[in-house]
Amino acid sequence: MRNGQRSSPGGKWNLLGSLLERFNPPPPQVNDPPGGLGIEGLPGDVGKLPCGVPVALIANDPQSYEVWMESLLVDAVLSGPVCLLADDRAWVDKCLHNNTRLSFAHEQGHLIIWMLSPDLRVRLRRNGLASLVKDLALVGFNPRHALFVVPANRLFKGLSSQQLQVVGGQLLRWCQRRARPMVFCLEPGETVQADTEARIVRVMTHVFLHVATLGQQAGRLNLYLERWEGESGAFFDTCYGLLPLTETESLTYDGSVTIGKVPELVNAPDQFDVITTRSVVQGIKGVPEHWKIVDTDADILSAATHAIAATVLLDAGSANDFTLKARLVHQLRLTHPRTLRILVRETHGKLRANFEQALLHLGANEVIYREVGFPRLLQQLVEGSRQAYTKDVPPKFELALGGLIPVSARGYQSPAVFVDLVRDMLESTHGLGVSHSYVQLQLLPRMPHIDAIGASRIARDGDLLTADENALHVFLFACPEPDLELALARVFACPLSQLFISQVVSFTDVSIKGILKTLETKIRHGLPDYTAALAMMAGPDAEVANEATPSETVDDAASGVDLLVEPLLPHKPVHQITVHARPISQRGADRPLYQPTVWEGE
Numbered sequence: 001m002r003n004g005q006r007s008s009p010g011g012k013w014n015l016l017g018s019l020l021e022r023f024n025p026p027p028p029q030v031n032d033p034p035g036g037l038g039i040e041g042l043p044g045d046v047g048k049l050p051c052g053v054p055v056a057l058i059a060n061d062p063q064s065y066e067v068w069m070e071s072l073l074v075d076a077v078l079s080g081p082v083c084l085l086a087d088d089r090a091w092v093d094k095c096l097h098n099n100t101r102l103s104f105a106h107e108q109g110h111l112i113i114w115m116l117s118p119d120l121r122v123r124l125r126r127n128g129l130a131s132l133v134k135d136l137a138l139v140g141f142n143p144r145h146a147l148f149v150v151p152a153n154r155l156f157k158g159l160s161s162q163q164l165q166v167v168g169g170q171l172l173r174w175c176q177r178r179a180r181p182m183v184f185c186l187e188p189g190e191t192v193q194a195d196t197e198a199r200i201v202r203v204m205t206h207v208f209l210h211v212a213t214l215g216q217q218a219g220r221l222n223l224y225l226e227r228w229e230g231e232s233g234a235f236f237d238t239c240y241g242l243l244p245l246t247e248t249e250s251l252t253y254d255g256s257v258t259i260g261k262v263p264e265l266v267n268a269p270d271q272f273d274v275i276t277t278r279s280v281v282q283g284i285k286g287v288p289e290h291w292k293i294v295d296t297d298a299d300i301l302s303a304a305t306h307a308i309a310a311t312v313l314l315d316a317g318s319a320n321d322f323t324l325k326a327r328l329v330h331q332l333r334l335t336h337p338r339t340l341r342i343l344v345r346e347t348h349g350k351l352r353a354n355f356e357q358a359l360l361h362l363g364a365n366e367v368i369y370r371e372v373g374f375p376r377l378l379q380q381l382v383e384g385s386r387q388a389y390t391k392d393v394p395p396k397f398e399l400a401l402g403g404l405i406p407v408s409a410r411g412y413q414s415p416a417v418f419v420d421l422v423r424d425m426l427e428s429t430h431g432l433g434v435s436h437s438y439v440q441l442q443l444l445p446r447m448p449h450i451d452a453i454g455a456s457r458i459a460r461d462g463d464l465l466t467a468d469e470n471a472l473h474v475f476l477f478a479c480p481e482p483d484l485e486l487a488l489a490r491v492f493a494c495p496l497s498q499l500f501i502s503q504v505v506s507f508t509d510v511s512i513k514g515i516l517k518t519l520e521t522k523i524r525h526g527l528p529d530y531t532a533a534l535a536m537m538a539g540p541d542a543e544v545a546n547e548a549t550p551s552e553t554v555d556d557a558a559s560g561v562d563l564l565v566e567p568l569l570p571h572k573p574v575h576q577i578t579v580h581a582r583p584i585s586q587r588g589a590d591r592p593l594y595q596p597t598v599w600e601g602e
Contacts, residue, residue: 032080034181035146037212038071039223041253042240045230049146049181054171056152056201056208057185060215065187067221068214069150070095070102071251072185076146077105080180083136083145087116087154114139121158128163129170145180152184153197164200168207184208202226218336220244221251237261241268241308241337256308256339263388265339268309271385275303276313280345284374297328304332309339311381316346316367322355326362330397333363338389345377346370352460354434354478358404361432363393403428406462406477412453414529418466419516422475425462426509435480438512439488440504441472441496450533452499455492463491467530468522472500473515481507 036047037057049055057072059065073095076082082105086092092113096103105111114136117123123131141147149155159167175182186198201208211226221242228235241256256268265271274291277300281287294303297314304312312332317325325344332342344351344359345368351359356367365387368377394400407421426436443452449467456465462477479487484505488496496503506512 032144032180035076035079037223038068038073038075039240039242039251039253041255042223043253043257044232046225046228046235046240048230049183050210050229051179051181052176053209054175054207055181055183055210056212057183058198058201058211058213059186059188060213061188064214064216064221065151067245067251069185070099072183073111073148073150074099074101076148076181077101077111079146081142081145082111083139083141083147084111084113085116085136085147085149086113087151089115112140112145114141116154121154124155124167125159125163128167129174133174143178143180147178147180147182148185149183150185151187153186153189155184156197156200164204168204172207217338218334220254220337222337223253239263241339254308254337256337258339258388262390263338265309265386265388268339270308270310273307273310274313274381275300275307275310277315279315279317280313280347282347286374288378297325300328301331304336304340307340308337309341311341311343311385314342314344316344316349316351318349319352319355326358326401327397329359329364330362330393330400333389333393334395340389341365341384341387342389343368343381345372352478353480353483354404354406354429354462357432357434357478358401361391361393361402361404362397362400363389363391365389402432403430404432404434404478406460408461410461410463411456411458412465412530412534414531415466415468415519415523415527418464418473418475419520419523421464422512423516425475425477426512429478430509434478435507436509436512437474437476437479437481437484437487438506438515439474439476439484440515441474441500442502442504443471444499444501447499449528450530450537453530453534454537455494455499457493458491465491466519468519468527473519475512481505 034049034051036042036049039047057068059068073082073084078101084092092115096106102111106113117135120132136147155167156164184201186201189196189198202211205227210228212228213224213226214221215224216222223240223242225235225238225240228238237260239258241254241258243252243254245251254269257266258264259266272290274288275294276291277294277297281291281293287293292303294300300312300314304310314325314328329342329344332340342364343366344364347370350370351367359367366380366384368380372380403425406425409421413421422438429436441452443449449472452472453465453467456472456474458465460477462475463479464475466473474488474491476484476487476491492499506515
């Protein structure tokens with residue numbers, strides 16, 4: 001302190017920074033190779049560790065950390081002398097015991113190990129890196145040594161923003177004066193708070209110009225270069241796939257590369273391979289000779305065992321085998337890299353909208369509609385060859401499927417049950433991209449409710465119907481607005497104009513929930529339940545008619561826009577109805593046209 005001026009903490013640390021320069025003369029001429037990332041086969045200079053700048057290596061999970069650190073140190077000792085600054089004595093003992101190369105290097109003095117002292121955090125906050133440099137000099141650290149700090153979490157934990165700036169500057173100057181790599185490895189945190197150090201390294205862009213992450217996807221490890229620079233230029237958001245670990249647990253590049261935060265495939269050894277079944281290409285001429293065609297879906301799994309970025313082309317099949325198809329898509333996605341493309345092609349019927357969404361959520365990249373011809377399909381395969389799957393898929397099939405499968409109920413329901421079922425389906429599909437239709441059909445004057453309900457022929461789970469005093473309420477699960485007209489034509493066995501005078505249609509969850517609230521109010525004031533009357537009038541065939549009928553596929557594309565087409569049940573009228581045909585309006589009237597008669601004494 002001079003002339004009454006107080007020295008700032010930053011000034012104190014900058015003075016200590018000069019001490020670092022005394023301990024680190026200009027970099028000497030060192031002929032040892034820099035070493036690599038411990039991964040075999042990486043292209044070009046990607047796998048080489050840079051010198052003169054600090055390198056941050058981050059593991060996303062404990063298994064990745066264990067495998068990578070050991071492989072990294074083996075690669076390092078093969079390139080030159082190494083100083084390991086470690087924090088976990090048990091881990092060091094395990095590495096030396098399990099790996100003969102590391103053990104031999106340690107015995108020969110080629111690998112020196114120094115354990116981080118318990119008071120390091122306090123000394124770093126007080127003195128910066130000066131005390132750490134002194135410790136390393138005492139243990140024999142010299143200019144020929146590469147430095148690996150495993151893990152480096154403690155170096156950054158608890159430092160303020162100002163201290164991080166100063167320590168970062170000291171670290172950068174220290175590395176610039178050395179000719180061997182200086183690598184700071186961060187282990188994964190057990191909690192979000194414990195992972196703060198990794199986030200700090202990612203944002204210290206002025207210090208850490210080289211940041212790489214090792215993590216897992218679909219059971220396979222991959223190397224992600226957040227930012228990196230080699231002789232061929234800079235890399236950002238570049239991901240290299242690795243082969244599954246063998247018994248020797250060696251890390252090996254599999255030949256695939258993606259770039260971008262939203263991954264886009266650059267290269268893979270099987271990028272243009274296609275694996276499909278005979279049902280997909282049956283009767284089609286001009287199938288490429290290099291396609292691998294198997295007999296059944298069961299053969300797909302074995303044919304795609306080693307696939308990295310191939311295209312698996314599946315047959316959508318029928319509604320009867322949808323669950324098996326969905327499980328296959330889910331299993332393929334969980335057991336392969338995101339670069340594997342899974343396409344599902346409609347070959348006979350049309351997929352219901354919710355089935356299509358389910359396949360996309362379970363791991364399919366795309367659904368190819370039946371209207372798409374084979375030449376256009378070939379073009380799509382080429383255009384989408386760089387496409388990678390980007391969504392997260394839950395490991396449990398039932399959880400991944402979510403609410404995309406409707407309730408196992410169909411047709412008429414009592415008003416109270418109808419409200420509960422519709423509300424449950426709205427909640428289960430919220431945020432999944434599924435659109436429903438809700439229609440209020442105003443009955444013609446003197447049209448009995450029971451006859452209008454009896455004219456309905458609902459054959460899909462999740463499509464429900466009930467009645468209030470003036471109208472029928474119809475909920476169509478996963479029926480978007482463009483498909484409503486055709487769907488309603490299938491729901492009723494006669495033209496709507498013979499039963500109803502107008503309709504009110506809702507497509508949003510908010511509007512549907514508002515209608516359900518109004519219906520609940522009417523229920524509290526009393527609405528009839530036609531369940532028993534319908535059973536009596538339908539007679540002994542009622543039980544059979546209400547059973548779920550097998551789904552079939554048909555050739556008429558216009559007959560089932562949003563579903564795997566199901567056959568219309570034969571119409572068996574309950575009563576012989578005589579009605580006058582009237583045009584049905586596109587939107588409902590402001591008030592009901594018909595009010596029930598209230599008898600005295602009620």
